[in-house]
Amino acid sequence: MRIYKVGGAVRDRLLGKPVTDIDWVVVGATTEEMLAKGFRPVGADFPVFLHPKSGEEYALARTERKSGRGYGGFTFHASPEVTLEEDLIRRDLTINAMAEDDQQNLTDPYQGQRDLEARLLRHVSPAFAEDPLRVLRVARFAARYATLGFSVAPETLALMRQLSESGELEALTPERSWKEISRALMEDQPQVFIEVLRACGALKVLMPEVDALFGVPQPPAHHPEIDTGAHTLSVLQQSALHKQPLTVRWACLLHDLGKGLTPNEEWPRHVAHEFKGLKLIKAVNERFKAPRDCQELALLVGEYHTHGHRALELKPSTLLELLQSFDVYRRPQRFEEFITACEMDARGRKGLENRSYPQADYLRGAATAARSVAVQPLLEKGFKGPALGEAIKRERLKALKVYKDAASA
Structure with a gap:
């Protein structure tokens, strides 16, 4: 049994960013061996276990095969024979397909470190195109790391375009889509998420209403940027800048x-x-x-x-x-x-x-x-029911007239 730290924890350590969540993969072990060591099973689709002390998730190394449409259309296979490299190749991006042991020795079979240095978001294998959720994930990573100069590799963008045109995006559940969208909107550069989706044709599929704004002009006197789509991206950027x-x-x-x-x-x-x-x-x-x-x-x-x-x-x-x-x-x-x-x-x-x-x-x-209008005096005057509502409305209107006059003075 060999245990490795994988994915985001390795990526962010190499980038010098804070590591929050840690994913662990276990190579060469069976479910019975994990249970014998006190791990508690939680995975329904494939073997995932909670560490008996830390509570962190440990997954057995596994392979996957496309078996249906959408994010959930995969068959997984976990066994002691599955190698670390086989487990890593099923991941989305090279920068997420690195592993390290407890001595921080790096296993990087798909040149993730090279792509980190080149600031590239590049897919690990052609199997990337089997999972439509990866279109949203890559766009989200682009939004997260835009400030570090990351961009999507042209060949990966081409695969994302292929997925967008395949009809697979329609197979995504609202819940999975919203999880990625909401996380992407909370990144430092959420407008990049929309830009990448548009660049690969996914925005037209997922949010045609937003896609339709690009190329629509507005009056230059109020909108020097003119294009409504460009304005929307700028508003989104401002909302992130101001930590909304x-x-x-x-x-x-x-x-x-x-x-x-x-x-x-x-x-x-x-x-x-x-x-x-x-x-x-x-x-x-x-x-x-x-x-x-x-x-x-x-x-x-x-x-x-x-x-x-x-x-x-x-x-x-x-x-x-x-x-x-x-x-x-x-x-x-x-x-x-x-x-x-x-x-x-x-x-x-x-x-x-x-x-x-x-x-x-x-x-x-x-x-x-x-809000400063007091209700109690009106109750004391005998107002109740609909009449009370009208009286409150009149008093609030008076208060707003006084406020407006004072503000205009």
């Missing part, structure tokens, strides 16, 4: 989908794109079964982001409707995330990345003014 949560990043990616529906003859204006985009945002949300908080914020940002930009011009009644739509009284955090998404949208424009966004504080102040 996943909810905000997802909303930033989808906020302008309605512009992809504008007839060419109406370019570069996009009248009512906010409302036209809602059905597209809903479709993308449902396709990937995005978490509820991500779905809700994406729809609200899609519908109201221009309200955010025009906040200083809004009538008190419109401002009140906006606050009611977000239920700022019970869910203040959601409105804060909306404000942030609007600010990222404003900054995601060529040459305007560092401009101020006074609308943010104005909207926060409006929410505070509306």
